[in-house]
Amino acid sequence: MNKLFIRQILIALLVMPFSAMAVGIDIQLDRAPDRSHDQAALQHGARVFTKYCLTCHSASFMRYNRLRDIGFTEQQIKDELMYATEKIGEPMKVVMRRADAQRWFGVVPPDHSVTVRARTSALGPGEDWIYTYLRSFYRDPMRPSGWNNLVFQNVAMHHVLWEFQGEQVLEGDPSGKTHKLKLVTPGKLSPAEYDNLVADLVAYLKYMSEPSAGPRKEVGIYVLIALFVLLAFAIVLKPGFIKLEKRP
């Protein structure tokens, strides 16, 4: 009885700090579809990235020739993806000078090599954040760019993919819970097609944030199997308790 009581108190104490976790998060991120094994989606994402994002955002840790990972041939990379450089071993840099960017946008557009990893937070994984962000632009006449974003309020970036999505407006108060985005001018793509485009782009960004993630998991399985085999041998061949070896 006494022991049980103590145990209950200890468990309650242990749980208490975790119960204080609910913090005011009012943005709900949409889940980005997992397309990390879908080569066609990754290739499509790479095309969108190099065509629409790479004008302002560098990916200076990502070399063009690494795109062979996701099934491009060297010729394809040279012909279809390289706009800013001549050499296939070069990383994805932008032509725009940083000082110019600072003057034009107020901030230098960030490098996107590891953005998916960096954007992971209490809200959710980084890919969900970007997936939601790229679909949450709306018209705002108060902003210099004419655009605002629900996920990233007062962001300096304008809606680069607006031709595809069309124009949304915000209904309700962005700080309240009642806000909603409404499509007023349709774009070239239907909402479902646009979501699909963004999902492919996000899949590519996720791949780019850790190109070794695929091989990493593959190697990991072999290493685990090898260790389990060794462990089996060790258990069969060396029964007994821990041996203590004393130094003389």
Next chain:
Amino acid sequence: MSIANTKLGGLVAWIDERTPLTATWKSATRLAGYYAPKNVTFWYLFGTLAIVVLVSQLITGIFLTMHYKPNTSLNESGIPLAFASVEYIMRDVPWGWLIRYLHSTGASVLLILVYLHMFRSILFSVYQKPRELTWLLGMAIFIGLAAQTFVGYLMPWGQLSFWAAQVIINAFSQLPFLGQDFTIWLRGDYVVSDATLNRFFSFHVIAFPAALLWLLIHHVPHTVKDIRYFLAFLIVCVAVIFFRPEAGGYFLEYNNFTQANPLQTPQHIAPLWYFTSYYSILRSITYPLFGIDAKLWGVLGMFASMLIFALLPWLDKSSGKTIRQKGPIFKLALALFVVAFAALSYLGTVPTDPQRLLLAQICTFIYFAFFLLMPIYSRMDKPRSNEGRGAR
């Protein structure tokens, strides 16, 4: 098998005739090695595993040093070279990602093992006479490891690297008299900068590893050798390294994938998980006392919470040699301490609010009460008679 053994023995004898190799090893380890406790169990494994991980850290560290650049100047894409060189290791160096994940996971695993090793010491009261010196050397290793991981965490030059260093170095400046001068020396500058990164790099790859190895030789009384436990341990590590290298943001924090920006303070600054309990204590002390302001008390509390373990041999008056033989009060106190430590560790990872602050203050009280009241309650306890294991 036996031929190989003889050959190896012959080689050792050959070396022994010509150098004082084994004599040095023996005399160096004797200081502590003399007094190995009798009751060795599963719990004794963690110290040995920690040595294995430490060796792994040294080896992976050598390879990381080949490619890492402790330089904060920006490359043409506007990214600090230090930050970029880490990503270079992750992408362009063959198997670099594995070496880096081994090293980053190793740091956290090492601290997990050290904490378990220390917990074991309290369970079995291994620090009691005549092993006080072994315990103190162990404490020096613990402080050395804390310093080593602290300077190592600056290396990637991410947002949290920068701001965690900023917060902790500023904590030193609160210390009276030498505080200000010491922090300027520590940073090599008035702000955390390239000079800081360079001297932290020097500490991380030369000074602290050398000191740690020296301490370790004098601390280790014996090692547990059982391949099955090593393999089981490796399997757990491999699962983390290959499948969850960030460990949910605890081993590699997500905000540290953003390059350091001295002009933009993150909303929430926290050190890595193994320091968050002490960081919680720093934040929880908010009352000025005896004319000394709360900030200084907080800093003193933080340092005291790490150093107070060193006093255990003189605080613990209980007679039981294992936790089974100890009385109910000691068991309860230890359980409360573990809960408080875990709660503080968690609270240090999240932003604070009044409710959490109160909880952290209660836990801080329990934390220090566990140590400071120990001479009283460990005497009051009625130890069980010498039954059970460990009494042989």
